[in-house]
C-alpha cells in the first residue's frame with residue numbers, strides 16, 4: 502500500500518483527521534553512524550508522551566515507528582478479510598522463528614512463539630511431569646506469577662518447594678550461587694532461576710548453576726523476561742533446559758509477544774499448556790503454539806522489531822543501556838540519603854535506589870505528580886525504593902531532570 506493511502510486508511514480507522522497522522526509522512530532519515538547523533542535518531546523513531554518522562558520501561562516498552570507502522574499495516578490489511586488475509590497470507594511464523602533463534606543462540610526448532618514470559622514459563626512449570634514429594638528450588642525474589650504457578654502445583658500435587666533467599670544486592674557471583682547449591686538435595690528435580698531480577702536489576706550468573714544442575718540431572722528453567730535484547734543472551738551457552746522471554750520488553754515488539762525456548766532434547770518431555778492436535782509430534786516445538794485464534798499482525802510485526810534491534814546492534818544497545826544507568830546512578834549516589842539497591846557490577850540498564858524517609862509508593866507518586874517522571878515503586882521483602890529504567894530513546898537531559906528531582910527531595 503502506498504504510504505499516503507495507508508495513512509489515510511489509518512486515520513479513518515482510528516477515527517482521526519488526516520492531520521493527526523500526517524507527521525508520519527515525513528521520510529525516515531538515514532541514521533548517522535554513531536555517537537549522540539545516532540542516539541538522537543533512535544530517539545526520533547519513538548513516539549513519546551507529551552508531558553511524561555518515561556523511566557519505567559522495565560514493565561513494557563514502547564514500539565519504535567517502524568514496528569507501529571508494520572503492526573498498523575498488517576492490522577488494516579487483516580481486517581479486509583481476516584480468515585483469508587490473516588490465516589492464508591500473513592501467518593508466516595517460520596522466518597520469525599529463525600530470526601529469534603539467531604538472536605538468542607538457539608536452533609529454530611527450539612523456539613515457540615507465545616504471548617509473553619508468563620505463558621512461556623508457565624507452559625514449562627505446568628508441563629513438567631513431577632511427582633508428589635519431588636523438590637523444586639526457587640528464589641523468594643522470582644517473579645510473582647511464576648511463584649504463584651509453582652505454589653499451585655504445590656497445593657494441588659504435593660510438589661515440595663525449597664526457597665532460596667539471595668543476598669540482594671550482590672557484586673559477588675559466588676554469594677548468589679551458594680544458596681542454590683546449598684538447597685539441592687537428592688530429591689531436587691527442577692531449578693527455577695531468574696536471570697535479571699525485576700525488583701533491582703540484579704544479574705544472576707545462571708550459567709554456573711545450570712552446569713551444576715546438569716551434572717545432577719536437574720531440569721533448569723530460566724526466566725529471561727528482562728535479559729533478552731537487553732544484555733546478551735545465548736540459551737545454548739547458558740545451558741538451561743527451558744527459558745521464557747517477553748518480546749514487548751527490551752526488543753520493543755508489539756504488546757503480547759513472547760518466546761519460549763526449550764532445549765531440543767527436552768521438548769518431548771514437556772506437555773503443552775493448550776493440548777496440541779494428535780498429528781503434532783511430541784518433540785515438535787510447535788506443539789506449544791496451539792493457542793487458538795490470536796493476533797497474527799501482532800506476531801508478524803515482531804520482524805520489524807528485530808530489524809530495529811539489529812539496526813542498533815545488540816552490543817551497542819547493551820552498552821548504551823549501561824551507560825545511561827551509570828550516568829544517573831553515579832550522580833544520584835553522590836546525593837545525601839540515597840542508597841543503591843542494585844549491584845553496580847552485576848546489573849545493566851535497570852536499577853533501584855532507596856531514598857531515606859520516602860516510602861516507595863509515595864516517592865513514585867511524588868516524582869510523577871510534581872516532576873512528571875514515571876518510575877516503578879519497589880516494595881518487596883525489605884527492598885524499598887524506586888526502580889529507574891531508561892531505554893534506548895532516553896536522553897541524558899531527561900536523566901538530568903530526574904537528578905534535579907532527586908536533589909529537591
Ligand SMILES: Cc1ncc(COP(=O)(O)O)c(C=O)c1O
Nearest residue numbers: 560617618619644699724726747
Ligand atoms: C522477571 C520477570 N519475569 C516474568 C515477567 C512477566 O512478563 P509478562 O508480563 O510479559 O508475561 C516479568 C514482567 O515484568 C518479569 O519482570
